[in-house]
Amino acid sequence: MKKLHRPLLVAAACALVMGGAGPGLAKDAKDKDKDKKESSAAVKAAREFNKDPYPSSYRVYPGAATALVGATVFDGKGGRIERGTVLFRDGKVVALGGADLPVPEGYQRVDATGKFVTPGIIDAHSHLGDYPSPGVEAHSDGNEATAPTTPEVWAEHSVWPQDPGFTRAMANGGVTALHVLPGSANLMGGRGVTLKNVPARTVQGMKFPAAPYTLKMACGENPKRVYGSKGRAPSTRMGNFAYNRATWLKAQDYRRKRDEGKLESRDLAMETLAGVLEGEILIQNHCYRADEMALVLDMAKEFGYKVATFHHAVEAYKIGDLLKASDTCSAVWADWWGFKMEAYDAIPENAGLLYKAGACVVIHSDDENGIQRLNQEAAKAQGDARRAGVDISDAEVVRWLTLNPAKAVGIDQLTGSLDAGKAADVVLWNGNPLSNYSRPEKVWVDGALLFDSGNPKHRPVTDFELGQPGEGDVK
Amino acid sequence: MSARKLSLALAALLTSVAAPALAQDIAITNATVVIGDGSAPIAGGTVVVRSGKVVAAGAGVAVPAGIRTIDAGGKWVTPGLVVAITDLGLVDVEAVDESNDGNSGKSPFSAALDIAPAINPVAQPIAISRAAGVTRAAVAPLDTGAIFGGQGAIIDLGADNQAVTQPRAFQYVDLGETGARRAGGSRVAVHAVLRNALIEARELARRGGGTGADPRLADTAPERPGDALLNRFDAAALIPVVAGRQPLYVRAERAADIRIALALKTDFPALKLVIVGATEGWMAARDLAASGVPVLATPLNDLPASFEQLGATQSNVGRMAAAGVKVALGAFFDQPRHAPQYAGNLVGLTKVPGATGLSWDKAFAAISSVPAEIIGQGDKFGSLKPGRAGDVVIWDGDPLEAGSGVTQVFIDGVEQPLSNRQTRLRDRYQTPTEGALPKAYDW
Numbered sequence: 001m002k003k004l005h006r007p008l009l010v011a012a013a014c015a016l017v018m019g020g021a022g023p024g025l026a027k028d029a030k031d032k033d034k035d036k037k038e039s040s041a042a043v044k045a046a047r048e049f050n051k052d053p054y055p056s057s058y059r060v061y062p063g064a065a066t067a068l069v070g071a072t073v074f075d076g077k078g079g080r081i082e083r084g085t086v087l088f089r090d091g092k093v094v095a096l097g098g099a100d101l102p103v104p105e106g107y108q109r110v111d112a113t114g115k116f117v118t119p120g121i122i123d124a125h126s127h128l129g130d131y132p133s134p135g136v137e138a139h140s141d142g143n144e145a146t147a148p149t150t151p152e153v154w155a156e157h158s159v160w161p162q163d164p165g166f167t168r169a170m171a172n173g174g175v176t177a178l179h180v181l182p183g184s185a186n187l188m189g190g191r192g193v194t195l196k197n198v199p200a201r202t203v204q205g206m207k208f209p210a211a212p213y214t215l216k217m218a219c220g221e222n223p224k225r226v227y228g229s230k231g232r233a234p235s236t237r238m239g240n241f242a243y244n245r246a247t248w249l250k251a252q253d254y255r256r257k258r259d260e261g262k263l264e265s266r267d268l269a270m271e272t273l274a275g276v277l278e279g280e281i282l283i284q285n286h287c288y289r290a291d292e293m294a295l296v297l298d299m300a301k302e303f304g305y306k307v308a309t310f311h312h313a314v315e316a317y318k319i320g321d322l323l324k325a326s327d328t329c330s331a332v333w334a335d336w337w338g339f340k341m342e343a344y345d346a347i348p349e350n351a352g353l354l355y356k357a358g359a360c361v362v363i364h365s366d367d368e369n370g371i372q373r374l375n376q377e378a379a380k381a382q383g384d385a386r387r388a389g390v391d392i393s394d395a396e397v398v399r400w401l402t403l404n405p406a407k408a409v410g411i412d413q414l415t416g417s418l419d420a421g422k423a424a425d426v427v428l429w430n431g432n433p434l435s436n437y438s439r440p441e442k443v444w445v446d447g448a449l450l451f452d453s454g455n456p457k458h459r460p461v462t463d464f465e466l467g468q469p470g471e472g473d474v475k
Numbered sequence: 476m477s478a479r480k481l482s483l484a485l486a487a488l489l490t491s492v493a494a495p496a497l498a499q500d501i502a503i504t505n506a507t508v509v510i511g512d513g514s515a516p517i518a519g520g521t522v523v524v525r526s527g528k529v530v531a532a533g534a535g536v537a538v539p540a541g542i543r544t545i546d547a548g549g550k551w552v553t554p555g556l557v558v559a560i561t562d563l564g565l566v567d568v569e570a571v572d573e574s575n576d577g578n579s580g581k582s583p584f585s586a587a588l589d590i591a592p593a594i595n596p597v598a599q600p601i602a603i604s605r606a607a608g609v610t611r612a613a614v615a616p617l618d619t620g621a622i623f624g625g626q627g628a629i630i631d632l633g634a635d636n637q638a639v640t641q642p643r644a645f646q647y648v649d650l651g652e653t654g655a656r657r658a659g660g661s662r663v664a665v666h667a668v669l670r671n672a673l674i675e676a677r678e679l680a681r682r683g684g685g686t687g688a689d690p691r692l693a694d695t696a697p698e699r700p701g702d703a704l705l706n707r708f709d710a711a712a713l714i715p716v717v718a719g720r721q722p723l724y725v726r727a728e729r730a731a732d733i734r735i736a737l738a739l740k741t742d743f744p745a746l747k748l749v750i751v752g753a754t755e756g757w758m759a760a761r762d763l764a765a766s767g768v769p770v771l772a773t774p775l776n777d778l779p780a781s782f783e784q785l786g787a788t789q790s791n792v793g794r795m796a797a798a799g800v801k802v803a804l805g806a807f808f809d810q811p812r813h814a815p816q817y818a819g820n821l822v823g824l825t826k827v828p829g830a831t832g833l834s835w836d837k838a839f840a841a842i843s844s845v846p847a848e849i850i851g852q853g854d855k856f857g858s859l860k861p862g863r864a865g866d867v868v869i870w871d872g873d874p875l876e877a878g879s880g881v882t883q884v885f886i887d888g889v890e891q892p893l894s895n896r897q898t899r900l901r902d903r904y905q906t907p908t909e910g911a912l913p914k915a916y917d918w
Contacts, residue, residue, distance in 0.1 A: 346897075
């Protein structure tokens with residue numbers, strides 16, 4: 001097939017002008033003073049803008065001081081305690097210990113003998129709310145596929161809090177926090193948002209307080225297919241890189257001008273990219289192939305940013321050494337395979353071989369059904385690793401679902417393990433979570449009991465499901 | 476590479492190009508034997524396979540003298556898994572159009588399409604599913620420009636050049652939202668198109684058309700009315716459907732669609748229906764049970780993913796089974812090797828207050844004997860009852876548990892290679908860095 005040589009850089013430059021500061025119009029001399037004043041105000045606005053204009057309005061729900069006693073406890077950071085005791089009150093973990101840890105007065109005691117406790121499960125890659133159920137065209141809000149780089153869009157502005165998927169993720173998956181990303185049509189798809197998995201009327205009511213913003217980027221087939229098929233750049237992997245690099249140059253320039261007080265207006269796209277260069281916004285990079293991940297790591301060095309996490313990363317097992325060296329997490333499926341060319345080398349031992357290489361492993365879903373079974377996906381990966389000669393303890397595998405995803409999205413100081421002082425995001429499982437047979441029995445978010453399998457009134461029903469067949473069913 | 480790996484790799488290579496290996500007589504002893512018919516696992520059991528068929532399985536089975544004996548060491552031994560409604564053998568890479576024979580959207584034919592010649596017995600998805608214990612599948616054409624998908628086939632997953640064991644085993648039709656779109660935009664259109672098609676087929680048969688071994692290719696077909704909508708081949712292909720000689724698999728998710736499908740039998744009494752999908756099957760469970768029509772259910776749908784799945788619940792399969800519906804797990808449209816995970820989840824539901832699942836025994840049967848029966852093969856495979864094919868899988872743990880895997884697979888009594896591209900990549904990248912030579916020399 002004949003390939004057209006596309007005028008890549010010209011196209012890139014044109015697109016970037018759109019997002020950049022527009023040229024000023026010619027002015028009369030008498031307007032100069034006024035201009036100067038306005039200009040300095042604009043310069044100030046460009047430098048001192050509100051970085052949190054849609055702040056979290058999440059309020060912790062009331063919870064009782066609770067002692068979970070007698071369970072096998074996975075602490076989320078690789079530890080395991082038999083017949084453990086977990087204490088939490090006022091939304092925070094108070095203490096974690098063995099059977100000898102005394103339960104102070106005033107705690108409601110939950111007999112968890114024979115059951116299991118983990119920190120709340122965290123999905124580092126979800127599109128719940130942005131691609132909600134029902135999956136009708138009118139709900140397709142995850143890809144602003146109208147320009148190859150859209151760092152100006154924010155996933156939170158698409159989140160529909162009434163997506164029934166949130167409730168299933170909690171009831172079946174024990175998910176207490178999730179990172180919602182734009183899709184991968186674009187090289188730079190926009191900002192991601194981290195949510196508490198709490199039913200709310202607004203997305204602000206779900207936003208995880210103090211979680212950093214993230215930027216979704218995408219390698220490989222998707223951006224080049226989406227834009228190449230429209231007869232525009234990028235249409236190749238090399239086009240992807242040229243477009244990204246041109247955009248980062250623009251961002252560096254923007255940041256320098258801003259710091260020098262030379263900007264006359266704000267630019268939403270560049271503010272996001274400057275935030276990345278300053279280390280405030282974490283890069284979440286969709287990337288399948290090992291060779292492309294290696295190139296992305298060099299691109300990050302070239303422009304002075306860090307890739308927090310590669311998402312999907314089905315070939316991460318080929319470069320575990322590089323990923324360890326760069327301290328980049330890989331958020332992977334257990335065994336998705338072969339659905340597209342860049343997934344052809346996926347293997348079920350990906351997580352296990354990454355672990356063996358000492359790299360950060362995260363099990364993610366990218367799926368409204370998979371998010372309900374992240375625990376099982378991790379267990380499958382553990383079994384495949386074992387058969388490949390890599391024995392990994394249950395407690396380490398639970399870390400792939402808790403502290404590691406928390407690290408991947410920058411909330412590991414707040415949640416992800418049962419350390420005293422962290423959020424009391426806790427799941428009581430009716431059996432070992434690394435099993436197809438186990439389900440959450442109770443789920444607490446910040447110490448508030450928000451799901452209880454034994455109490456129908458503690459089973460959330462979204463607005464969409466009211467009055468529909470099966471309303472309030474166990475699902 | 477170890478000698479064992481090398482010999483397995485060579486075995487894989489040889490079986491892919493040579494004639495099928497001969498079935499070996501084997502006895503597997505000291506096993507936790509799962510017959511697969513819904514009965515409880517039998518500890519300390521034995522399975523005997525001779526001339527490619529199961530001759531005995533259970534406790535107290537004598538091992539014939541001189542037969543190859545495998546001591547399972549207490550491990551689980553089951554029939555091979557049966558997954559109905561897959562695209563195995565039709566697709567290498569789903570999103571690589573040239574490699575994907577599951578989509579015939581631009582073909583002028585629909586019901587006449589026959590997937591059997593397109594099945595590639597050495598496609599990687601077959602090898603990968605085989606290594607996970609899947610030994611038989613019903614492969615369906617799903618994407619055409621019309622409500623009829625065409626004729627699916629029954630295949631085995633053996634490492635040989637003969638995958639199709641029954642071509643043209645069933646006809647596939649979509650009566651839900653997808654069918655509606657293809658029929659012209661609505662369910663209203665679907666039902667007119669469907670009834671017209673069945674009537675045209677019946678009429679063609681009445682005029683003597685479409686006789687012969689393969690009625691699709693009959694060239695003696697008589698003249699047809701001038702307003703016939705179906706082309707000759709598509710109409711002929713539906714004759715065995717309307718005559719009840721070929722089952723009609725009906726994709727339907729909404730309870731109302733399921734009931735309408737069942738009602739087709741009023742006007743076309745010979746139809747042999749199987750419902751596929753059935754997300755809201757629990758809401759039509761009494762009607763399904765009364766009709767005797769079986770279901771290949773998508774196992775764990777619990778989201779209102781569309782307006783025909785508003786009543787989705789993971790208890791669907793359990794509730795249908797409790798109502799007396801013959802229901803197997805199938806139609807999950809992802810990897811066939813996920814079948815045990817789905818079955819295990821249905822077992823897990825039995826511990827959830829208010830939910831309905833399946834017992835372990837019934838859950839395993841729902842991925843072995845029950846799908847085999849529903850696709851009309853229950854007397855040939857799907858269980859370890861005497862006379863069934865020697866499709867036997869040895870597992871390293873409880874087969875429905877997440878961390879378990881397969882250690883040996885036999886199909887028709889022939890031990891199967893378990894290597895594939897994935898295992899080769901795994902072995903190559905046990906250590907990711909290069910050694911004395913580039914990775915390309917490590918094979």
